[in-house]
Amino acid sequence: MNHSRRRLLAALAGSGAVGAAGCLDRFGGSGGSAEPAGSVQADLGVACADTDGTVELSGGRRPAEIETAQGTPSTSYDDGEIPLRDETLHLGHERTAFVDGDQSGGVGHDGIPSVDEPRFAPAAAVSMPACERVFGVSIDGDVRAYPQRILVSHEIANDVVGGEPVAVTYCPLTGTAQGFYRGGTGFGVSGRLVNSNLIMWDRTFDVRWPQVAATATEARNRGDRGGGEELVGRSLREFRLVWTTWERWSDRHPDTLVMTEKTGSARDYNRDPYGSYTPVSGHYAVGEPRSPSFPLLADPELDGKRVVIGARTSEGAIAFDKRTLLEESVLTGSVGSQSVVAVADEGLATGYVYADPGGVDVTPTAEGYSVDGDIAAAGELPLERIVAFDAMWFAWNGFYPDSERVGL
Amino acid sequence: MSPGDGEESPAGPDREPTKGGIRGEAGRAVGATERRSRWRRWIGRFGGVVSRTGIAVRGALGRRDGKGVFVLVTAAYLLTYLWAIRHLALSGTGGVEVFVVDDPLGTALEQRSAFAYETVAVIEAGPVVYLFGPVNLLLGVGLAALVGVTLAVSVVSWRGPAACRLGAGAGASAGLPGLVSGFACCGPQLLVVIGVQASAGVIAAMQWMVPLAVVSLLGTLLWVGSRVDPTAM
Incomplete structure (x- = not known):
């Protein structure tokens, strides 16, 4: 089906989404959209301002x-x-x-x-x-x-x-x-x-x-x-599944395939029953006073809708505040006895978590990250990657109330 | 109080039973007869109410104002119901498109949640998107017709000079649970959007909304029918 989504950029400024122009200016590089200061929204740490355009996701093949x-x-x-x-x-x-x-x-x-x-x-x-x-x-x-x-x-x-x-x-x-x-x-x-x-x-x-x-x-x-x-x-x-925007993903992977609306089910894919990400509203909005609607296993204490990048191993769990990671580029912590390092991927506005064998110097550079002098992309550091994913804080904390918190 | 008008029979359960023998059996026989008789009276009364309601419904729908109320309310309720269960939306973007699933008959009977069945087609026409779910459409039509006919009878009786023991509000109040029942399928999603805590009790209660709505609508219709003087319609 051919669906259009037309929204005024001006509406974004008043959408209630948390502005984060300061940190997000850094991510306008590869894969980032032109995001004028003051109109940027960062719903889940993924900067995006251009919701205008048409959705055409019909057909497709297996x-x-x-x-x-x-x-x-x-x-x-x-x-x-x-x-x-x-x-x-x-x-x-x-x-x-x-x-x-x-x-x-x-x-x-x-x-x-x-x-x-x-x-x-x-x-x-x-x-x-x-x-x-x-x-x-x-x-x-x-x-x-x-x-x-x-x-x-x-x-x-x-x-x-x-x-x-x-x-x-x-x-x-x-x-x-x-x-x-x-x-x-x-x-x-x-x-x-x-x-x-x-x-x-x-x-x-x-x-x-x-x-x-x-x-x-x-x-x-x-x-x-x-x-x-x-x-x-x-x-x-x-x-790893990367939570990002279409522009960022398709810029990074121009040859990507996209799942189409031909799912075999009769659904109205124009409507999200829980809210909207373009612009952010309803259940998805960060800072919303609405509490999560189903009982939680632990009280979130902080703003439950803020987004963390969480990782867990057999030893423990760790949560990095996504916005802080995008601002700082590199954060460190530990999961049980294991030291870990998280790095931001500016192009995809996401982060990766690696096991740090100890003493490894990871620093951001213009080309990527320097790991003991060798340059590598954020998702390809020469370290053991731990599966990590975005989560609303209330959910992560509910599952892992003993999680180490970084930037929270 | 006349015998049998709610009075316990001498052979009823409160009387000390005799020790076996003819008298005990006779007493039980009398009790059973009395119970059957009581049931017959209740069935007779219920039949009378149903018959009276039927006459009231026919009378209301035979009048122009009653028919108008019925059509308007039924249509409005049905549209609201379909919107509430998210089968109808103004999310289209122009043009006309129809998509039908591969096995519509089999798919239509797949239950998704309490009183919510699978949709088998997407019909997009201009700004309107309609998800066609046959079972839920039938359910919606049934609920809408019940609300419509109840309101039609109550409005007609309210307007009729000799049958004004009833206010139109009775019909309106009957429609409320039916309308609320429309949210039964998507209740949890609704709670998420409005930020209300969905406890297990609330979720369980939502699954009973449709049958409760049907019972309350039928009950109200019978109550309305029993209060209307058919000769005045």
């Missing part, structure tokens, strides 16, 4: 039918096999707290239908305003973008990227976009929430996987074959 995509699985998995981490990710609570805190989100099992046969079009064949939020992924050179405006109605897209079966997931309530390897199964929306966050179910065992925790909390035995108890307490393997 990834397997596109030459530039690796849409056919190159890794074989047994039916129902789920790739798992060797070590369980840290949980900020006893596992039973997630079971006790599980509550209905008001829809049934698969009440929000996942996209199981996504279709894509090349960037050159689609049209979107610069500020449209997309979740970008790059696996083995296969680059895709999933528009937030589509995924908000589905929350999960079961796809094959870079020859790997994956689930691209998005919870609008907690502002979290995360990627999981799904192996020989698919994921769906259970209709349940914990800490206001999407609880996924796998279609083989009906094991419940809260998105942020990425760890199985219980087996419901409603899947294709029952069982799955052995998965409880295990964590999914993840990959």
Whole structure:
């Protein structure tokens, strides 16, 4: 369908979004839009001012039918096999707290239908305003973008990227976009929430996987074959999804594919039931006095809607204030006994978190980051990268009240 | 009080039972007969109310003002219901487009939440976008017709000189729960947008809004019908 989105720039100044011209001027470089001071909005740390334009996301083909995509699985998995981490990710609570805190989100099992046969079009064949939020992924050179405006109605897209079966997931309530390897199964929306966050179910065992925790909390035995108890307490393997804008992503990856509105479902992709990111309003607005609408596992204390870039390992969790990271470029902290360093990616207005073996000097330069004298891009430092993702603070704190805080 | 008018039978449960024998069995038989008789009276009364309501409805819809109220209210309610469940919006951008899912019949019966079923088509015409969900359209038409007919009867009876024991507000109050029920499917989203805490109790209560609306609308219609003098319509 052809949808237009026309908004006056002048409306942005009065949108209630937090102005951050000071820090965001730094990110007008590669991938950044021209953002005049005073009219910049920074909803979730992603600077964007140009919401004008047309949305044309019709048609598209399956990834397997596109030459530039690796849409056919190159890794074989047994039916129902789920790739798992060797070590369980840290949980900020006893596992039973997630079971006790599980509550209905008001829809049934698969009440929000996942996209199981996504279709894509090349960037050159689609049209979107610069500020449209997309979740970008790059696996083995296969680059895709999933528009937030589509995924908000589905929350999960079961796809094959870079020859790997994956689930691209998005919870609008907690502002979290995360990627999981799904192996020989698919994921769906259970209709349940914990800490206001999407609880996924796998279609083989009906094991419940809260998105942020990425760890199985219980087996419901409603899947294709029952069982799955052995998965409880295990964590999914993840990959990085980048929360950014269409202009930033397509500038960085001109050859990206974009998921189209041909999802197989009859939906009005012009309307986001929770608010808007262009300009920011409703549930998404930073600084909104409205509290999160579902019970939380911990009191956020701070502004619950501010955005952090969170990372967790088997040892612990850490949250970097996204705006502070974008301002400072480099922040450090620790997860358990592990030192970590976070760096900002100016072009994509995001950040990456790396394990720091200790004593590594990471400094920003005009070309990227200097790591002990070697220059590398923000996403490619010669260090072990830890999967990190954007989250509204209330959600991160609810899952990980013991998280280290940096810039908060 | 006349016998049987709510009075317990001598063989009712309050009387000390005799020790077996003919008298005990006879007492139970009398009690059962009395209960059947009471049920028959209730059914008769209910049938009378239904019959009276039917006459009132036919009478109201036979009049020009009643018919007008019915059509207007039903249409307005249906549009509001479809808007509330997010099947109707002014989010189109011009032009006419229609998209139909691959298996409309099978898809139409897929339940998404309490009284919310899958949509099978997107119809975009100018600024209007309509998501066609057959089951919810039928549900909306049913609720809208109930609200419309209740208001039509109450308005006609309010305007009629010999049947003014009733105010039009009765019909209006009947419409409220029905209207609220329209938010049942999307209630949690609504709560998120307005920032109200959605406890498990609130979510559970929302799932009962549609049946509660139907019961309250039917109850109000029967109440309205029972209060109207059919001869005055």
